[in-house]
Amino acid sequence: MLSALKISGLKKTYKGGFEALKGIDLTVKQGDFFALLGPNGAGKSTTIGIITSLVNKSAGKVEVFGHDIDQELETAKSFIGLVPQEFNFNQFESLMKILVNQAGYYGVERKIAVQRAEKYLKQLNLWEKRNDAARMLSGGMKRRLMIARALMHEPQMLILDEPTAGVDIELRRSMWEFLKELNKQGITIILTTHYLEEAEMLCRNIAIIDSGIIVENTDMKSLLAKLDVETFVFDLKPNNTPTELAEFSSRVIDGHTLEVDVKKSQTINSVFIELNKQGIEVLSMRNKSNRLEELFVGLVGSGQATSQSAVKE
Amino acid sequence: MASSRNIIALKSIMHKEIHRFMRIWVQTLVPPAITISLYFVIFGSLIGSRIGQMGGFDYMSFIVPGLIMMSVITNSYSNVASSFFSAKWQRNVEEMLVAPVPNWVIVAGYVGGGMARGMLVGGIVTIVSMFFVDIQIHNIWVIIVTVALTSATFALGGLINAIFAGSFDDISIIPTFILTPLTYLGGVFYSISLLPDFWQGVSQINPIVYMVNAFRYGFLGISDVSLTLSFAVLGVFIVSLYTIAMVLITKGIGLRS
């Protein structure tokens, strides 16, 4: 099957000599829902910038639905809808104008563009704001405006760079639903995120990038299977501060908070047994949602000495 | 298919550009009308009446074409300079860069917008002038072609300025230190033939002299330089500035990292 995106040997050295991408390879199948996951500064936006020709590459090859961006740039561009990480619309223009103009850049007739703008503004709950200047929108609305804008030419592939940054839980969920629906209609979706949970909820395949290198590229299921440590946070009655827990790596956060790493092979029961032995009473317990961190340490840290102390094995 | 797409893209850019200066008309369309009225009051009525004739016409009639040309020049330049720079600043230039819009369409769209503002302001200023002098027309085609070519030249200049500009200050440096002096020394207020030989020679390397004189020819039928030479100068400027603008945008100077 034709790949929606094929990247090989992609390198980027910024002016000043910083090497943001050190030769990455990536293939995204048509119709896929793909996550590019990585910490700040990993090179996600750089990669997306190169695909969408906002950043000049230093080396390598990019093909969008089989069209090489060096040879058929305009054809390649016409397949892509981009939702960038930073707001990049004219703050003084109305939503309607922004959308209709954007469609125009892709050759969509004004009449059709107006109809589409109405459709997407309604779907994304922005219709009442259509005549407002973009600067008057809230942060979450601005994100949705950028999604609407990216869809105006009905692209085959939608690339979203941290679409849910600064978006509340409720809106995040409705955005997820919206994206899932688009993907069902056959649109290939690539999104970058810091949150494993987001990738887990949405994506079938995932690549993890760190310091300009792809450290993992697999399907979601196999990735999660690798995640064999989970961290739990215990709120303790402040009578007895625990010392070491045998068999577990644990940290005392303050007098009454304890973090314990539990491997898949271990049970939480044994944590309680240990705590009981020390006469410690537990008020409540929750799952610490830092699985991404754990994942990174697992993937990146196994090869290199890392300074992160989240997981001690 | 690509060609109809390009036409729609070009129309979109021009539409956006025209809409922009119309929306802020108090900043874009009103000041030139006020400025030219002041020129008329000061140079026309107060001082002009003491100057007497220039080039066989009363002073007011003589300076009208140059004054109109001055507003065309500043407005076509500053329209593109500020619009393109602010598109860079707000990053909405990326809307065009990610879309399949060829670079020549971007250049043509912005230049078209700058020309539209230059010519609209030129029209407004001409109408204002009618309250002060009897406008006569010697050759309407020369007027139209000159104003179109001049506004295109300066719109291209404004675009190049905006491409290099890193801050809002950078788009006012060229107008203040280069455009204004060249315009004042470009024969708007006097006939070059009044200057000593040396300064006449120097004036001939000032491109604005050719534009002002061609324009004045269209109204009054008089010119300090030959019309053919004027059009040739304009042609050379447009071709060179267009080439420079295309190279810069293609390389992504100031646009792509």
Ligand SMILES: Nc1ncnc2c1ncn2[C@@H]1O[C@H](COP(=O)(O)OP(=O)(O)OP(=O)(O)O)[C@@H](O)[C@H]1O
């Ligand atoms: N224009 C630029 N000039 C120089 N260095 C840059 C430029 N843009 C990005 N970088 C550097 O390249 C590296 C990768 O940046 P990039 O924006 O791709 O990261 P990211 O993965 O998108 O991070 P985040 O999650 O914070 O958005 C960073 O170290 C950054 O400082």
Ligand SMILES: [Mg+2]
């Ligand atoms: Mg980023």
